[in-house]
Amino acid sequence: MENRAHALSAGLFLVLLCIGLLLVAIRLNGDTVDQDDYLLVSRSAVSGLNRNAPVRLRGVDVGKVKDIRFSASDPHVILVRIGVDKGTPINRGTYAQLSYLGITGLSFVQLDDDGSQPEKLASNPDAPGRIEMRPSFLDQVGSSGQELLRDTGLAAKRLNKLLNDDNLDKLSSTLSNLNTASGRIAELAAELQPTLKALPSITARTDRALLRVDPLLANMNSLTQEVRTRVDALDHIGQSADELGQTSQALRDALPQLHGTLNDFSRSARTLDRVLSDVQQQPQSLLFGKAPAPPGPGEHGFIAPPDAR
Template sequence: MENKAHALAAGLFLLLLGLALAASVAWFQGDTTERVHYTVVSRSGVPGLNLKAPVKLRGVEVGWVDSIGFDPEDPRQILVGITVDAAAPVSASTHAQLGLQGVTGLSFVSLEETDAKAPLQRAAPGARLALKPTLLDRLADSGPLLLARFTETADRLNALLSDDNRAQLGRSLVQLEQAASDTSRLMAALQPGARELPVFLKDADATARRATAALGEIEALAADSRALAQELKTRVAVLDRLDGAAAQLQTTTRNLEVALVGDTPPRSRPLLGDIAAASRSVERAATDLGDQPQSLLFGRGARAPGPGETGFAERLKDGK
C-alpha cells in the first residue's frame, strides 16, 4: 500500500508539473499583436497558395493567409482572406502578387505599392486588394502567342535558307570577294596618283594665282579701254565740230568767191583761188577725220587703190 501511495503521488506531481509547463508555454507564446483583415481578389488562379502561407509587404513578413475560396457573388473570382499586422503600412493603392518560396513550389502573398512616392493613405479594414499577375504569369498567358510567332519566324527562316537562296548567297559572296579584289587593285593603281596629288594641287594653286593676276591685268586693260573709248568720243565730238566749221568755211568761201568774182580786180583773183583751195583742203581733212577718227591717234591708213593702180582688180574681186 505504501509503494502504491508513493507512485500515485509521483504521478500526480508529474501531471501537475506538465500542466504548469504547458500553461507557461501558452502564456509566453500568446499573441497580443493587433491584426487587420483584408481580402485579395484574384481573377486568375492562385497556384501553390495554402492556408497559413506568409504575407509579406515589400519583403517583410506582416501576416498570413487565413482563408481561400471562390466569390459567392462571382464564381470566376477567388477571394483570399489575409490577416495583416495593423502597424503595416498598407495603403489604398497597394496590390498583391504571388511569389515563390524557393524551389518548393509553394507561394506566398506579396503586397506591393503602386506608387511608393505618393502620400500614405491607409486602406480601410476589410478592403479588397487586387491580385496582379506576375511576370511568369504574363509569360504563361502569352506563351501560345510567342510559340506561334516563333513558329512563323522559323518558317520564314527556312524559306530564307532554301537551296536557291543559299546558292544565290554563295554567288553573292564570290562576287563580293571579286569586288574586294578589284577594289584592292584599284587602290593600288590609285596610290601613285595620290602621291602626285599634292604636287598637282600645288601647281593648281600657282595656276590659280596666275589666273588671278591675269584677271587683274584684264580688268586694268578694260579700265584703260574704257578711258580710251571716252577719249575717242571726246575727239570725235571735236572732229564733228571741226567738220561743221570746215563746211561753214567752205560755204562762206564760195559765197565770197561768187560775190567778188565779178568785182575783183585781176590781181586779187589768185588770192581768192588760194583761199578756196585752202578751204577745200580743210574740208577734205575734216571729211577724212570724220570717216577715220582713229587716224588722229594711229595715223592715216593706206588708201584704197583706184582704177589703173596696182591692187584695183583684187579690190573689185573682193567687192570692196
C-alpha cells in the same frame, strides 16, 4: 498513495500539454495579435500559396493568409483574405505580389507601396479593403518566355523558308560574284596608286590656279560694276528718248493748227501791204477816204487814153 501521485502527475502533464497545444494553435491562427483584414484581388494564378502563408511588407512579417477562394461574381478572379497587424502602413497605393520561399515551391505574399497614393486604405471586417495583386516576376518571365518561344518558332520557320535550296544557290552565286568584285576592286586600287601619288602636285597646281583666279574675279567685279553703270546710263537715255518721242507726237499734233495760223498771218500781211501801198499813193485817203476807181471802158465818164485815139 504512490499510485495517486503518479495519476496526479499524469493528469497535470496532460492538462499542460493541452494548454500548450491550444497556445500553439492560437499562435498559428494569428489570433494573439489584433489584425485588420484585407482582400487581395488577383486575376493570375496563385500557385504555391496556402493558408497561414506569411504576409510581408517590404520584407517584414506583418501577417498571414487566412483564406483563398474564387470570387462569386467572377470565377476568373481569386480573392485572398489576409490578416495584417494593426498599425501596418497599408495605403491606397499598396500592391501585392507572390514571392517564393527558396526551392520549396511554397510562396508568400509580398506587399509594397509605389508612393502614388499615400492615403491610408480603410478596412473593416464587413468590408475589408481591397489590394491589387500584380503578376509575380516568375509569371512575367513565364508569359514573356511563351511569347519568346512563339517568336523564336516563327523566326525559325522564316529562316528555314529563307534558306531553301534555291536561295542557297543564289547566295553561293552572290558570294562568288562578291569574290570576283573584290579582286577587281584590288586591281583598280593598284591602278589608282599612280594617280593618288600625283594628287599632291595636282593640288598644288590647283592652288596656284585659284590664286590667279582671285584677281580675275576682282577684275570681273569691277567690270560688272562698270557695265551696270553703263546700263543705268542707257536706261536714262531710253527714258529721255521716250520723253522726246512724246514731245514729237505733241508737236506733230500741233502742226496743222500752226499751219492754219501761218496762212491767216500771210493773208493779214498781204492785206496790210495793200493798205500801206494805197496810203503811200494816196495819203489824203486817210482823211477823205479812198478815191473811187476811174470808170472803165463802157462805164459812164470813161475817157479813153490819148494813144487809143
